[in-house]
Amino acid sequence: MLVSAPCRLHFGLFHVPVDGLHHGPDGTPIRKYGGLGMMVRDQRINVSVAPDTGSGHEPLAPLDERANLIRSKLPGSPPVRISVSGPPEHVGLGVGTALAMSVGTVLGWDPYSDQLPRLLGRGNRSGIGIEGFRGGGFIVDDGKIGDELPIIRERIEVPADWHIVLIRPKIPGDWYGDRERMAFGRNRSPANALDTTRRLRVLADEQILPALKSQDFDAFSRGITLFNRIAGEPFAADQGGPYASPVIADLIDQLLAWGVLGAGQSSWGPTVFAFTKCQDEAHRLNSRLMHARNDLERPVITPADNRGYRVSTQ
Secondary structure (H helix, E strand, O other), X not given: OEEEEEXXXXXXXXXXXXXXXXXXOOOOEOOEEOEEEEEEEEEEEEEEEEEOOOOOOOOOOHHHHHHHHHHHOOOOOOOEEEEEEOOOOOOOOOHHHHHHHHHHHHOOOOOOOOHHHHHOOOOOOOOHHHXXXXXXXXXXXXXXXXXXXXXXXXXXXXXXXXXXXXXXXXXXXXXOOHHHHHHHHOXXXXXXXXXXXXXXXXXXXXXXXXXXXXXXXXXXXXXXXXXXXXXHHHHHHHHOOOOOOHHHHHHHHHHHHOOOOOEEEOOOOOOEEEEEOOHHHHHHHHHHHHHHOOOEOOOXXXXXXXXXXXXXXX
């Protein structure tokens, strides 16, 4: 049995929590985190199981080792051998959630039950990877209050013609663990936090989502670029700007200078996304990148994934 799950892009959070700030000026409870994201078809986590014969003691690859750790958190898991393929963790593609949901599903757990992500510690900040695993598409995460799982407001299908070039500079993906916790724990101005949340929600509701629903590529792309940059501002003291490194910032600036309308950093990076209207345009951008720069992994050209996970018998 094989479970194949799309990875995700994360364009930014609606609200970064601030100590002591739990209500807006009108007394409405503030929902933590939230944000916008989208699943991509051609960066995937593939998890398969086979009978465990008990033979062989070769070292496990990092994703296989992580899959076995996930299995240990699921009561009553059968003694099978788990094999995983896909992009590495900590590159901004939501590999951890895709892997956790895939392992649970391949072991017989219901992916639509909230029990699985709770057992595996997913959804602590974002619900995009969980919802995207289940159904794909562009996802609006309204955030969470307390220990509840994030509330998904909407899932929207992305036009099939639109393509994304995924570009990863040859730099380490080291924004996780203690470094990530320190960034979230930094003292922030409550007034600035409320203003950032207001700007992001207005941008999403008045430009990005209407443009996506009407298939207005230019307005959508410009909105995503701005959303991504604003969403990075609360972390400027840790990142040195709205993006996680000068290399990422330089790459995004170059893409925008070339006329790309929708470009930014997925999650903490180092993966950078660039939206194009069609596959041919994506291939032209890819060729230009390969001729202009030698500090990149080979880019991936992909449409969005509007389906979510898939199960096959191999």
